[in-house]
Amino acid sequence: MCAVGVLAGTGAAPAVLHAQTDPYVEGKLLLADDDWVQALEVWERGAQALARRGEYDPRIGVAYIEVATEHQATGFYETASELFVQGFSGTNMERYEPAVIAEAQRILPLLDPDDDDDEVPVWEEMIKKRDPALIRRIKRFWIEKDPTPGTAFNERLIEHWERIAYARRNFTLQKDSPYDTDDRGTIYVKYGPPDKSQAGIMGADDFELRVRTPNNGGSRFADTRRELRRYDFHPQYEVWGYDELNGQDVTWFLFGNYEATGPFRLLKSPRELIHPSAWSPSSRNATPGNVKAAYYMELFIYGELAKIGGPYARRHSQLETYWDRMQGAQFRLAPNEESLEAFSLRFKQEDDFGPEYPAEVAVISDYEGPLREMELVATATRVLEGDEPRLIITALSSPRSSLPGVRALERYKLDDGTIRHTLIVRDEALNEVGRINERVSSETGDISTFTLRHIARPMHFTVLGEIVCCGEDRRRDRRLYPGQAHFMPGPPLSTDPAHLEISDVVTGLPIPDEFDPADLVFPLVPSRTVWRRDPLRVYLEAYHLQPAADGVHRMRADFRLVRVEGQREILDLDHPPVTLTVDLESQAPVAKRVFDINVRDQVIGHYRLEVTITDLVSGESKTRQVGLHLIQ
Template sequence: MIKSKRKFVRFLETVFILAALFSYPPSSSFCFETDYYKNGLALLQDGKWEEALNAWWQGKLAYEKNGKTDPRLGIAFIELATKKKAKEYYDSASEIYLWSFSKIPSRKYLNMVIDEAKRVLPLVDATDIKEWREEIKQFDPHLSFLIRSFWFEHDFRPTTKSNERLIEHWQRIAYAREHYLKNRISPYRTDDRGTIYVKYGEPDRKQRGNLGSSSMSKIELMRWGYTRTSLLDDPTPQYEVWSYETIGTKEPAVFLFSYREGAGEYGLQPCVEYLVPRRGGIDAAEFRAVCLIIYYAELKEFSEYFYDRYSRYEQIFESRELAGRKSPSLRKAYIDMISQIFYANKNIDRFNPVRKYANPERSEYEEKINPIDIAAFQIRSLSRAGQPKLTVVASTAPQFESKHYTRQDKKEYKAPEYKLLSTFIIRNREMKEIYRKTKLYFGSVVNSSVFQFEHTPDIFHGTFAAEAYRSKADTILANGRKILHISPPLSRAPDSLELSDLILGIEAKKTSEYSFPVYPVRQFWRNNPITIYFEIYHLQQDKKGKAYYSIEIGASGSEKNKKEKENSISLSYELETDKPRRSEQYSIDISKLKEGDYELFVKIKDKLSFQKKTRKVKFEITKD
């Protein structure tokens, strides 16, 4: 009887729980969550692409209320908007994409983040690429913040809602997916041409065809006594070659696309030597030599690189012809020489130096507008009340004459009147914006902007943006930005010795905006002394209120010059004070130093607490 009652009670409990679950409104966490991404895909399949965008946007708004993100929504939105060339959605596309990577993703979305990181990786600078690869390998969810940070740092105009560089990137992906589909081996589901296009955009020059099939190749065959029928195989691999003039290299960067050994997978090849087939109806070495001369003959007019290779092979062929009349064995020796050069070139071009040192990416936005040269400095200090303070100083110099302003005589050139909009944006480690300050100036040759903030621990990343406009209109004339990775704030603890950042530069008057007697500069003429300013905090005092400390100032040049004592600076001081805080300013003679890059350091030692503190700053000595 008791057992039957217990069973009945459990039955009633189960009924009540189920009733309670189904009585919750749709917004309850007990209900199945709407999959906005799949809803958008269904609309897209029905041809309702704008409704799909709206569904994904509604998903963003819903997830934001719950503090969640879904990277699928941002990627799908920007991919579709750029594919449809829907410019009216570009502001929203930038916003939803960056929102998608604003938090650590849940485990079920981590693969989406990894795939997106792989799409950004080809654009990453060499100094950061190791970190990216390691995090991709480890499936690190913090990749979300790396992706978000990358696009904030590459935003051509941080003051606008749209991230122009991000939109350009996805426009290029959309184009590449339509035009470069010999295979899908790249992160963008294209062949290697797609990767290069996404990185650099449309090449400055390009040429395509079949190597060995042109009239130039036929003439070359006849010149050296060969016919097409003498080559039992038909080595005419399809190729495409691109050249970029402005990707940070001294000479044009050339990219060759074709089939490895004439029949392998289509892709980016190190050099022409990799295209030569292994087969042939004549002696293998001679077959190789003939392929090289006819392939390079077809490409020699495209670039100096190809012309130099052709000329070298041509010279050997000519020598071979002369030698062959006297001795067949000498003729073979020249063929062997071509084989040696063939293998040497393959080894050299595996690490193509021009492509290796090229910029990782190029934006058309930066090609279209005059740049603004920016020097930006962060200065950490403590206020009189002991609160951490951050001062950001930026000098800007628009380069109007570099692109749109032409002149016959430099003396006749006059820069246009302009107004300068300076903006400094601060973000935390998750790249969430914390502060934004904007100042308007009437422009001069060199402009200075000063921003001051209370330095809180969450300040991590800074973007300084400068835009020059016509004084009488809102037409943008020049643009520039500078990224600052903000160091942690100084310690407030009174028992911890602290030292401000070093200000190396020229003497300046204090203002309401700028409270230091030295303005930061990094380039100096050798005949002019440099001035260094810094502040010391929390010096320990004895019973009489005295503090004792030492200062050591030193500077040395590059690794090459560090061993030269005459090319360095070494100063030391023993001091005392009756205050726990000191301001120090020194003038340093650099007339005996050579031109080049240097690093200056300041070491402070508190003689009572035995604490030490060191700061460093880099500078350059230039010609007078």
């Protein structure tokens, strides 16, 4: 294989790159000769050489982790994690666009469409525009999915690529998904192996046909059965069920040949397994009841799917009961077509607009989502201290607290150890530039506060918590505390005394008795998840207020709490937005205020709190907003 052939598949410029100068190509040539171990070594050396020159090739990291997981070479997994993330450190979108776009498209199915930050449309727009910022957005995504950011090994990333490798070995009736698989591959990468499954070939056997096309002593019905089989194309199908995607019951996914002979894909409804010809009016000529052949096919399809249970069994029971009643008590050859159409359309509408027990989580993983045992409550707040912009990061993980989001911590008793909070600081390229460790004791509330000078350059912060226990073998006794939080704060606050400035909004709960207020930098316990029965406490600071003629500084605070889905407001006449206006005075140009808002009458869900501060002397206004989750 020549180097040009390899590069043509990647979208790079084959005229200027050769195996001797391009480690990615050299590795691909070795891989073509089945020397995958040597290929990994070439890619590792090549990536290191590029990094020393401040250059990065995302193709190398992707190829390395792809080959390592394909061969289940666990000894290479740590290096695979490092090289993959390192490869997305650059900005050369023009040269590596195909590799970057392909990886972004592999991430898209993992995103939650109901996320408060509207991540899906943001990613889709960046992919559409071929935005160079995609490179580091990919790096940030996988950094923030790493359950152990204190180590080089990214377990979630490896799990993801192991699933891709498995899907590529087993689900390739089509290769039109982002993972070069059929749609089963996409579902497998998102959720792992199903809890229930059934596969086979659709179609009516002779017994079913005889039941639904009775002979009654005439040869015409035998001919009818042969005619009816013309519309039975025996599509392949597979159905998967997952127990943990919905809090109520099993979530089902149906795959099959679209319209009986089309591509094998994820289907919305069993109707999509029926060939279009069976819906044609002329198909009535092939059925003894003079109804479209599609309604016979639908009955047979539900009969096959009923074997796995769930909604398919219930629907088949309804159809079978109706057919039996019409063909038995009514002595009809088939039910009337209008009734069968009503059944069919009702089932289709349920599948299209209100599927039973749909997936409520974007992924199932051993390292993220609902399977985490504990959560870390952390916030990042921009403030001014004198004329200096500051960033205050707080971390809370209390086994004794009943705060939302940390109730699971009550199971843990830390009599023989402490919690260590670690703040990992990364630069604009998302390369680590430092870390700060702080040990805290359960006796003091397990609260850490990191106060940093807020520089103008973009920075990324990770807060990590670990339970550190005592013992002879400290490494063995250390248990990872998987809660973590990530922040990319906005620019530093303005220090211009001529213009109004306000801090970020801090939300949480009134300080409970078990906490010492001296351990908290703000007069609340920070949290963005709030029990509905508790007051929502809000804290903010206003700077550079202008004095009135009497020397007093006056401002107005306007609050608006509105329920949202993503960024879209939900209009609810029974539960309109909560609004509050407060006029305040201050003897100084800096005002620090705390407010309690009653949310007892609000429905549970996601909210956006908007706070506008107006300097009543200068007339200037500034608004901050923050997302909240109100729970029962």
